[in-house]
Amino acid sequence: MPTDPRPNDETVTLANQIPLPMDHDTDEHIIARVVAGDRAAFRHLFDRHYGRSLSVAQGIVLHRSEAEDVVQEAMTKAFKNLTKFDRRASFGTWLYRIVVNTAIQATRRTRHDRQAVTLEAVSDRLTDPQGIPQLADPEIERAMRQMEPEDRAIIVMFYWEDLSLNEIAGAMECTPNAAKTRLFRARERFRQFYQGGDQ
Amino acid sequence: MSPLPEDRDELLWELARDPLSEAAQQYRQRYPEDVVELESRAAMLGKLTAAKPIPPAIIPAPHVLLEKPTPEVRMPRWSLGVAAALLVFSLALGYYAVTRPQPQTLATDAGRPSISATGDSNMEGAPMSGDRKLQSQGMGQGSPEGMDPAGGTAPGTTNQVPTGPQPLAPTQPADPTMLPITIQDEGTSLRSVIEQIGSAAGLDIEFAPGFTDGPVSVRYVNVPAMTILKTLGQSNGFTPLNQGNRKVLIVPATDPNAPVLQDPNMGTGQGLPNPGTGAGGSLSGPISR
Numbered sequence: 053m054p055t056d057p058r059p060n061d062e063t064v065t066l067a068n069q070i071p072l073p074m075d076h077d078t079d080e081h082i083i084a085r086v087v088a089g090d091r092a093a094f095r096h097l098f099d100r101h102y103g104r105s106l107s108v109a110q111g112i113v114l115h116r117s118e119a120e121d122v123v124q125e126a127m128t129k130a131f132k133n134l135t136k137f138d139r140r141a142s143f144g145t146w147l148y149r150i151v152v153n154t155a156i157q158a159t160r161r162t163r164h165d166r167q168a169v170t171l172e173a174v175s176d177r178l179t180d181p182q183g184i185p186q187l188a189d190p191e192i193e194r195a196m197r198q199m200e201p202e203d204r205a206i207i208v209m210f211y212w213e214d215l216s217l218n219e220i221a222g223a224m225e226c227t228p229n230a231a232k233t234r235l236f237r238a239r240e241r242f243r244q245f246y247q248g249g250d251q
Numbered sequence: 252m253s254p255l256p257e258d259r260d261e262l263l264w265e266l267a268r269d270p271l272s273e274a275a276q277q278y279r280q281r282y283p284e285d286v287v288e289l290e291s292r293a294a295m296l297g298k299l300t301a302a303k304p305i306p307p308a309i310i311p312a313p314h315v316l317l318e319k320p321t322p323e324v325r326m327p328r329w330s331l332g333v334a335a336a337l338l339v340f341s342l343a344l345g346y347y348a349v350t351r352p353q354p355q356t357l358a359t360d361a362g363r364p365s366i367s368a369t370g371d372s373n374m375e376g377a378p379m380s381g382d383r384k385l386q387s388q389g390m391g392q393g394s395p396e397g398m399d400p401a402g403g404t405a406p407g408t409t410n411q412v413p414t415g416p417q418p419l420a421p422t423q424p425a426d427p428t429m430l431p432i433t434i435q436d437e438g439t440s441l442r443s444v445i446e447q448i449g450s451a452a453g454l455d456i457e458f459a460p461g462f463t464d465g466p467v468s469v470r471y472v473n474v475p476a477m478t479i480l481k482t483l484g485q486s487n488g489f490t491p492l493n494q495g496n497r498k499v500l501i502v503p504a505t506d507p508n509a510p511v512l513q514d515p516n517m518g519t520g521q522g523l524p525n526p527g528t529g530a531g532g533s534l535s536g537p538i539s540r
Contacts, residue, residue: 091316095316103310116304131315186304212300236261246295
């Protein structure tokens with residue numbers, strides 16, 4: 053008995069009610085849904101870019117929980133400014149720019165706060181649990197801590213996240229040639245700190 | 252070790268990322284003097300990439316979605332114009348209320364009583380010193396010590412109308428007999444004074460036969476016309492009867508059963524002097540005949 057290939061009304065109704073699997077959607081599709089008012093769709097963008105964003109943020113601020121706060125703050129900024137996303141670059145590049153800027157600001161804020169503490173507070177901090185290593189290799193962490201956050205950002209994006217110079221240029225708001233120059237200098241400084249120990 | 256040329260240095264960094272690649276093997280064969288440098292860089296970059304944090308097993312929920320969305324309330328632009336127009340209108344209304352012309356005051360020549368009808372309810376009465384003083388007329392009888400709001404004053408006290416905070420009255424009372432007026436004169440005939448009160452308040456005064464005229468001195472400031480008439484009647488032997496429709500009949504006798512004065516500015520009216528005594532107790536001071 054031949055079956056009618058056309059879905060009946062009930063099937064069509066159910067298909068309309070069940071959301072499409074978002075994993076197959078591109079960032080642009082999800083962004084369009086979010087901009088159209090589907091706030092929950094942003095969760096898919098968040099999940100998709102959380103890991104790399106956290107990695108970049110942790111490489112800059114060198115603290116896990118602080119990096120988590122940075123990513124949440126950056127994601128909130130991205131969500132609230134999603135209508136301003138001009139699609140000239142990919143959403144990931146645009147998001148990394150926000151993450152990098154937010155992480156650098158957080159690092160400077162933390163540094164400023166630490167400069168204001170007293171000697172007693174510094175002494176307490178030396179025994180604080182926050183002194184636990186944040187990276188797997190203490191030598192790498194020591195070298196990274198001696199670098200400027202902008203240099204850490206470009207090293208992390210290039211060697212941890214394998215971003216191209218074009219993508220790094222988009223995230224750092226510079227030209228690819230400038231990104232290449234910055235990478236070269238940052239790498240040399242890292243090597244100096246890595247080989248030279250504490251300066 | 253001399254510094255490497257820029258192109259070789261850049262190439263060396265690239266090969267150090269993957270030192271086991273075929274390109275790296277070929278580089279080692281071609282530039283054996285850079286092998287140590289290549290191995291050093293490869294080891295450093297190997298540690299650097301290995302130090303990458305482990306991605307989280309559980310991705311937290313985005314905070315921005317946990318917040319309760321706040322609908323953006325955008326006021327239309329025309330509402331700003333409406334608000335500005337209302338503000339300007341209210342300012343203009345307030346300005347008009349402050350600077351509007353006051354009701355006309357009838358200023359009289361010397362020897363003529365000064366009468367004015369105003370909407371201002373602030374009553375400032377002061378005794379009018381006439382030919383006779385109340386205290387010299389024995390008007391303190393039956394009155395409490397101090398000021399008697401309807402009669403005389405105790406000896407040695409100043410005869411004044413209460414000047415405390417008074418309730419505001421409407422600018423145009425519905426009853427014309429309650430229109431506050433100001434009148435001041437000395438030695439004028441009682442009939443003339445009554446007529447001027449009626450004129451100021453817009454009343455049609457009629458005198459019943461037998462009305463006795465005589466000189467009086469009065470000074471009332473912002474006192475309702477009917478109150479003045481009643482007060483004058485108490486002291487001069489007549490009774491003003493409100494006939495309605497702005498008509499007031501002056502009857503030459505004091506009605507002992509006349510209603511007690513109810514003017515809030517006047518108190519209860521208790522202690523009114525006996526009209527039969529001929530005493531001129533009044534709200535605002537002695538009336539001399």
